[in-house]
Amino acid sequence: MDHPGQLVQYVLTGLSNGAIYALIGFGFAIIHNATGILNFAQGEFVMLGGMFTIFILSFLNLPLIPAIMLAIIFSTLVGILFERLAIRPLKNVKPLSLVIITIGASIFIRGAAMLIWGKDTHALPAFSGSNPLYVYGATIMPQHLWIFGITIMIIIANKLFFSYSILGKAMRACAYNAHAASLVGIDVKIMVLLSFMVSSAIGSMAGIIIAPLTMTSYDVGIMLGIKGFCAVIIGGMSSGLGTVLGGLLLGLLESLGAGYISASYKDAIAFIILLLILFIRPEGLFKQKATQRV
Amino acid sequence: MIKEKRQILIFTLFALIVLLAPLFLKGSYFLNVLVFIGINTLLAVALNLLLGYAGQISLGHAAFFGLGAYVSGILTTRFPVDPWMALLAAALCAALLAFVIGFPILKLKGHYLAMATLGFGIIMYIFFNETVDLTGGPSGLSGIPNLRLGQLIFDNDRNNYYLVWVITLGVMLLSINLSQSRIGRALRAINDSEVAARVMGVNARILKVQIFTISAFVSAIAGSLYAHTMTFISPTSFGFNFSVELLTMIIIGGLGSMYGSFLGAAILTMLPEFLRVFRDFDIVIYGLMLILITMFMPKGLIGGLEALFKIVINKIKGGAQNVKR
Amino acid sequence: MLSVEGITQIFGGLTALEDVSFSVTPRSITGIIGPNGAGKTTLFNIVTGLYTQTEGKVYLGEKNISFFAPETLAGLGLVRTFQNVELFGQMSVLENVMVGLHTKSKSGIFSCAFKLPGQIREEKTVREKAYRWLEFTGLVDEADIAACNLPFGKGRLLEISRAMAVEPQIILMDEPAAGLNSRETAGLAELIRKIQDLGITIVLVEHDMELVMDVCESIVVLNLGKKLAHGTPREIQEDKAVIAAYLGED
Structure with missing residues (x-):
């Protein structure tokens, strides 16, 4: 061990990446719970968030905050289009077709992003400067604090929305039993659309807050998407605490693994964890085993 | 019985066209493209056995292709x-790996199976990239020797064409045979309703692993052929994008159809x-096509063509009947 | 022939079946009836190995078949049909029945791929046998139609032909008359008796009381996951607890 600050640094990096994974995982869970679809294009909304912000900043010369808001709106619009054009027209399709359609959407969005913005890597300026703070010998960028702050805010807002608002409760009702929900007057179609909106908005937010630290390009979506999926699988497909813990756990393991074992296998760690969880406990680490009714 | 005869006829015609094509094609550029179409057809057939017949998705098939290429490449260049x-x-090697991971991975269904195979594919890709001592890492592995049969060396496009296509046609024929048999029916039954198939006595778990293993075996043969005809391989050919490309081939061509695999691979x-212009447009187009x-x-x-064919036949028959009246 | 002993099934705290025991005599027709949610289909799913019961045992003859997989049970001659008709929709009617003959043939992947002589011979007998089962239910004319294009009533018949192809000792039918018109139901009653004449034991879950009282020799009544009564149709019709349960529900 070189110096104690290093460990703190790894933990810090791990936690901030983990927070991002958790947010992306939320996106998966929200759509999955409302529709039963696993949206393979989830990672692309993360990419869109960062890329739209950079594009708006440089072409429209807007200040940062309005640019971010506009970027989230744009990404959400893409989410709406996706749901309206590729998901809603489908009737009685097999899960396999949905996998293929969302994969198709994913590479379509990625390809379009490449054509529009090119293959270069872009950097988003940090939200509040880049003068680092020093804690126990570790360097904290102000952006790390933004990540933690915004993640906590989204987690709380998410919890409030699904527990207390009428819309959130209606979405949960659909997740539980779409037919029964429609009988009590909930418009299931609207709820599905809403789930795509919320999850593309959260995904793009994640992409925006991480972009100043890790840079972004047209193809970051796939890796971030799968890691978010890993987080939500650990958390048992919930948009709650389980997924937050899953994301943080994944982020920590990845960053410690990269630091102390091998940086080149950093990505492999996430995928090995993903496979292990799917093989051994596909219902997640924190959930009680329940017999599924056929 | 009539159906069976028609199938033999169609395959014989297809095989004849493929085997005679080089006589009419001047210039090795076309032959070179056709060699690649042959290798991709072989891969698409392999994936179709798994996805088209048994209904089990794999987003990591490029890994078996890569494993085949690297095992072949490493054994012949370093030993x-x-x-x-x-x-x-x-x-x-690929079959063994598929057999071992097949049991846990094929327990998963639908979306989860897709994610797990995707994860497997990326792990293998990272492995190809990072084990530099073995694979040469990102800069690739070169100097892989050509295959040879006695005096015949498979080092030009014409010879490679026959090498690749004889194997591909053979695998296509075996796959078509399989589809019209007890095992093929059991696989298609699993695809339609796994529960009902099991109640009818089909051991779905074992059968899925078997077909996954065979699919990996064939994909690795394709990989090995690729390595020995190209003589150079690098990890970029075996990444996630190529897995998606394979998926696109069989979706476009037609799930469960071996001629569809060829059509998709060719396109x-x-x-x-x-169309050089397509260089950057290709993934947008693949996405849209999917x-x-x-x-x-x-x-x-293939399904579309068949439907069109039937309409035309019915029109002609209907016309003939009208004339008789 | 078939007996269940103390079957209990709990789904995440909810008790679907509680200590259910009864047995079925060989070559008999037994009906399982009860109001919705009584646990009839759950019981079928346990017996056929699709669910794992929380407690209890299932016997086929002398053999303890608790926790056997569905495919193993098919090999032992226990087969079922489904409430919602689970056909292989993309396959032809004939092929559906040929899948039923899976356990009666044994060519492996290699002999199938290489079309070895043994496989060709076996394929021929499988095809002939499958036609015979289509004749049995009267579906020969539909042999080459894709199963998903069959009208509902004929789909039910196909499911029965497919199950018969397994050459079962015992067949479990989950609501075979649901969705059938009265003429089709009459045909079904006849078919059920024809199956019994082949020496096969039949268990059916059914809501159509007329059919149940007509064909069944013995009836088990389930209510709220518990066995309420077991007897002949006459005994059941006069049973006070059964009447109360049915009237109480209405």
């Missing part, structure tokens, strides 16, 4: 192993070859 033995070793191999074909043409182009 004094005969290329044919290397090809066999590569296929067995996806030629698009970027003939969505549109799944939505509007679930049986792919």
Whole structure:
């Protein structure tokens, strides 16, 4: 061990990446719970968030905050289009077709992003400067604090929305039993659309807050998407605490693994964890085993 | 019985056209493209056995292709192993790996299976990239020897064409046979309703692992052929994008159809070859094709052609009857 | 022939079946009836190995078949049909029945791929046998139609032909008359008796009381996961607890 600050640094990096994974995982869970679809294009909304912000900043010369808001709106619009054009027209399709359609959407969005913005890597300026703070010998960028702050805010807002608002409760009702929900007057179609909106908005937010630290390009979506999926699988497909813990756990393991074992296998760690969880406990680490009714 | 005879006729025609094509094609550029179409057809057939017949998705099939290429490449460049033995070793290696991971991975269904195979594919890709001592890492592995049969060396496009296509046609024939048999029916039954298939006595778990293993075996043969005809391999050919490309081939061509595999492989191999403009557009087009074909043409182009053919036949028959009256 | 002993099934705290025991005599027709949610289909799913019961045992003859997989049970001659008709929709009617003959044939992947002589011979007998089962239910004319294009009533018949192809000792039918018109139901009653004449034991879950009282020799009544009564149709019709349960529900 070189110096104690290093460990703190790894933990810090791990936690901030983990927070991002958790947010992306939320996106998966929200759509999955409302529709039963696993949206393979989830990672692309993360990419869109960062890329739209950079594009708006440089072409429209807007200040940062309005640019971010506009970027989230744009990404959400893409989410709406996706749901309206590729998901809603489908009737009685097999899960396999949905996998293929969302994969198709994913590479379509990625390809379009490449054509529009090119293959270069872009950097988003940090939200509040880049003068680092020093804690126990570790360097904290102000952006790390933004990540933690915004993640906590989204987690709380998410919890409030699904527990207390009428819309959130209606979405949960659909997740539980779409037919029964429609009988009590909930418009299931609207709820599905809403789930795509919320999850593309959260995904793009994640992409925006991480972009100043890790840079972004047209193809970051796939890796971030799968890691978010890993987080939500650990958390048992919930948009709650389980997924937050899953994301943080994944982020920590990845960053410690990269630091102390091998940086080149950093990505492999996430995928090995993903496979292990799917093989051994596909219902997640924190959930009680329940017999599924056929 | 009539159906069976028609199938034999169609296959014989297809095989004849394929085997005679080089006599009419001048210039080795076309032959070169056709060699690649052959290798991609072999891969598409392998994936179709798994996805088209048994209904089990794999987003990591490029990994078996890569494993085949690397095992063959490493054995022949770093050890004094005969290329044919290397090809066999590569296929067995991939089959063994598929058999071992098949049991846990094929327990998963639908979305989860897709994610798990995707994860597996990326792990293998990272492995190809990072084990530099073995694979040469990102800069690749070169100097892989050609296959040879006695005096015949497979080092030019014409010879490679026959090498690849004889194997591909053979695998296509075996796959068609399989589809019209007890095992093929059991696989298609699993695809339609796994629960009902099991109640009828089909051991779905074992059968899925078997077909996954065979699919990996064939994919690795394709990988080995690729390595020995190209003589150079690098990880970029075996990444996630190529897995998606394979998926696109069989979706476009038609799930469960071996001729569809050929059609899909031919289209996806030629698009970027003939239209240089497509270089950067290709993934946008693949994405769009995946969505549109799944939505509007679930049986792919082959299914569409068959439907069109039937309409025409019925029109002609109907016309003939009218004349008789 | 078939007996269940103390079957209990709990789904995440909810008790679907509680200590259910009864047995079925060989070559008999037994009906399982009860109001919705009584646990009839759950019981079928346990017996056929699709669910794992929380407690209890299932016997086929002398053999303890608790926790056997569905495919193993098919090999032992226990087969079922489904409430919602689970056909292989993309396959032809004939092929559906040929899948039923899976356990009666044994060519492996290699002999199938290489079309070895043994496989060709076996394929021929499988095809002939499958035609015979289509004749049995009267579906020969539909042999080459894709199963998903069959009208509902004929789909039910196909499911029965497919199950018969397994050459079962015992067949479990989950609501075979649901969705059938009265003429089709009459045909079904006849078919059920024809199956019994082949020496096969039949258990059916059914809501159509007329059919149940007509064909069944013995009836088990389930209510709220518990066995309420077991007897002949006459005994059941006069049973006070059964009447109360049915009237109470209405």
